[in-house]
Amino acid sequence: MTEKCWNQIGIQGDRSCPQLNTFIHCRNCPVYTSAGRNLLQREAPENYRAEWTDLLAQTRTAITSDRNALPQLQRATAEFFEPLSLVIFRLGVEWLALAASTFQEITPPCTLHTLPHRTNEILLGLVNIRGELLPCISLSNLLGLERQSTHPKPLNQQGDLTRTVYSRMVVVNIQGDIWVFAVDEIEGIHRCDRHLIEEVPAVVSKAPVTYTKWIVNWQDKKVNYLDEEFVFSTLKRRIL
Incomplete structure (x- = not known):
């Protein structure tokens, strides 16, 4: 045949x-x-074994790389879906937020003690928080925000300050540095889904100085989520 x-x-x-x-x-x-x-x-063609050896080695490397990348992918996925914990507060007419992990304490307004020859528009002086003198700053002046006069409201029947209508002082810890600043209103800790977060508009992010890391949509408001590291590193340069 x-x-x-x-x-x-x-x-x-x-x-x-x-x-x-x-x-x-x-x-x-x-x-x-x-x-x-x-x-x-039949006999294998020339370089047949060498070609398959290289091919299988590349496939094994790709599989190993994917396995090594899997924990990173899992972490990135978890970070994307994990809600952000942040504290929302108001300075004048602006609603702002910082990471909840930076806050140590929220207190009623304290007596301010000025520092001779050191007090300025940003460093206002010292306040006594539980027996410790801490630097008190004006976050509004640092950020260049417009101020709006806030009139105190009466105490409630228990003699406590209500949560949202009285100005407060907050104590934050940024990489071991503790600062105190006053806020006109505070909404407390909120967990915010990441899909409610927007990138800063280009017209803002390209400005010479911007302290906003993200825009958070909260109760029909646009809240500036501050970049705490940038804000307070700038603060240290301005007052030291």
């Missing part, structure tokens, strides 16, 4: 092969079986 006779006179050819009367189909013919065996037992 000729080579690949199944394509010429066999089932895929003109079907003139006399063996079809016996075997019905070429795959049942010893010639077809012998050809298949020879195909499997």
